[in-house]
Amino acid sequence: MADSYDVIVLGSGPGGYVAAIRASQLGLKTAIVERELLGGICLNWGCIPTKALLRSAEVLHQMKHAKAYGLSADNVAADIEAVVARSRGVAKQLNQGVTFLMKKNKVTVHMGQGKLTAPGKLEVTSADGKVEEITAKHIIIATGARARELPKAKSDGKRVWTYRHAMTPSELPSKLLVIGSGAIGIEFASFYNDMGSDVTVVEMLDRIVPVEDAEVSAFLEKALKKQGLTIHSSTSVTIDEVGEGSVKATLKSKDGKETTGEYSHVIVAIGIVPNLENIGLEELKIEPDKRFHIKADPYGRTNVPGVWAIGDCVDGPWLAHKASHEGVTAAEAIAQELGNTEVHPHPLDRGNIPGCTYCHPQIASVGLTEAKAKEAGYELKVGNFPFIGNGKAIALGEPEGFIKTVFDAKTGELLGAHMIGAEVTELIQGYIVGKTLETTEAELIQSVFPHPTLSEMMHESVLAAYGRAIHI
């Protein structure tokens, strides 16, 4: 007899394991299937270990600038092996944390490659080749995504890296080419630059971090250039030759100018592709969307009853916190279908999903950029407050950056917030809570922000949008 569940979650990343815990909290008999490591990419190979690396880079940066704080530090040096080892240790700790959480929440873990054979039926092939069939009333696909590769220069882990290789380098690249300037590309560029590599970033679009507000992109470009990075936007790359010790590449700018260069390493960070192979989608006739992710409704339902999909394998933004939220929503919607009348799942509001990039300076944003808001036809009130006007920022020695807020002039709705500078990734949540509560400028202005904190800039930015900033 096959083991039978209310819910099986396929994939244990931040979407899958959170969905499993929520399902279990709602009293559903739940199992999770994972082929590699509990916690998925996020905490094993993504979000968390990179933050560990970037923390090392930050400490190194501070030590190198100790003098600015009246301190001295001699013989400051980075040991890349130790830095990586720390990062792996952090990942391992969290991986064990998820193992514990599964146990605590009575979620049965099936290790192996899962494949849907029919609605409600899943075949799990474990590493030793053993095949087991498990069944459930509902199955959530949360298989995530992987790095998109360059067609002509597949990553090899030696010279051509994806994020996964870039996270566990055996040596520091002397001359690094980063292709793509989204969050992943920019974070590695920033990390390796801090660690001492010579870094070049290439972006096909006309500015780096192209999903962010144009002012943020411009500010970041200036800051990174000041730190010594080379940046080429509106530029495409052709890998000409991957040699034993180097990679030759040609950069072609929009105006047709070509330059060739030789790099010790290349990081490919040009987006993601969903992991949809060999999990039974074709057999079940599960429909894809326009971008070849799985098509799902706002609660995660696919076109096949009883089959749900969340996270990176459905429509974006492809971010861990969005996947987790979708996981909760899907689990609640399933509980509701199974007769729970107490849960009230609400579809995700895509306008309220924040994005964070942990380069130096950090970037955080939520909602519409100024340009997108204009495009949408809003009449705007825009506020901007610089770090240089904030006491705490100056005391921290972090006077670079700004906080920008975009309001609908008519209703006072906070349409978007865009921040660049120290610790902004920890600040953005204030605006997210505000946006989720549908605050207007009035409540934000009325709120008392603690002094001295960086968060005061969030207040000042709102005040600035209404012509009332105090400290500029």
Add this chain to the structure above:
Amino acid sequence: MPISIKMPALSPTMKEGKLAKWLVKVGDKVSSGDIMAEIETDKATMEFEAVDEGTITSLDVEGGTDNVQVGTVIATLAGEDEDAAPAPKAEAKPAEAKAPEQPTPEVQPEPAAQPPEKAAPEAKPVPAPVPEPATATKGERVIASPLAKRIAQEKGVDLASLRGSGPNGRIIKTDVEGADPGKAAAPAPQAETKPAPAAAPAPVASQKLTDAIPDFGIPFADQKLSGMRKVIARRLTESKQTVPHIYLTVDVRLDALLKLRGELNDALADRGVKLSVNDLLIKALGAALIAVPKCNVAFGGDVMRQYARADISVAVSIPGGLITPIITDAGGKGLAQISTEMGALAAKAKEGKLLPSEYQGGTASLSNMGMMGIKQFEAVINPPQGMIMAIGAGEKRPWVMADGSLGVATAMCATGSFDHRAIDGADGAQLMGAFRELVEKPLGLLV
């Protein structure tokens, strides 16, 4: 902690009300569910129940006070375990002036602190906090996001009329954006009844309460408007100023209907049901609206709402004004049921005991002034409804019969007022035709 008892909002649209009568006094112990007071809203008198337990230490607003704003503290309770000591103190100062309309702003100067003769006139007047133009709640606590409140205010949408789609039913932006601005307040009475204010009062010294009306030296008496009169005034003005009315009149022969009514009443006598002509007309209008759905609509700015059910608001004259209890699904209900319901609603209306749900809503209205001898009239539409039917008196008239001979028939005039933004003349005519057909061949009302 003393518990402040505030003026409750007894209907979603209530902004203020009359604290008609206290049923408790200082020192009384109350517990949850005890009736504390009678409160008169714009439409009805309701009983106000205690929610908390304790001893009444003060009644802060006197019985009989008009225009008490929702939220004003009207009484104070000492909690169960507390000493009700403050009570006598409150009693000791009976003369203390209470502002009945607004909660007293806490800026009154401490009388003891300043020598009265000097401080009072000279002290700079402390600006009383000016209430904001107010997204202030008008009813029971409405849970809505700040943005939803602001948009509602701009659009003129009554939040209390919306269902929230956010967590725990919170009203959010999308709920307000999809809302119909017409849904502003209680459905309203029509204009036609103007019960002559009980004969001109004996000439008293003119006591002027307003400057809005010029004084021509004619002896007069001003009387404050009742809550209901205010609503009637506001709603009728709104209707006549914003809704382009078109009026369509038909003559309707009543003989067959009267005959059928007689037969039915004979048959129903045992069941204690006595159908009135009006009951039959309610049914006829409901059925006509179902037959001509283009007239069973509400105009919502950029949206037209087509109703799938005909709920008829029936104008009932009551002392001091008029109210429109609703027969839901008048097209689908049997005559006996309509008659029974109407009887019950009219009785409740006369006692001022209608619940908001019994007079708010409706898809069209019926107003019958036949019993007052009115031959024909045009009624004022009750927005957001699309039409109202005005019924004149049934009377014996010379009538050209089907064969061309001149005879005598009992007939009446029926005039439909239609919201011309929503309903074209031809569609209105079709409704009037269907209505006449149902009245003249009334067996259609039985199926």
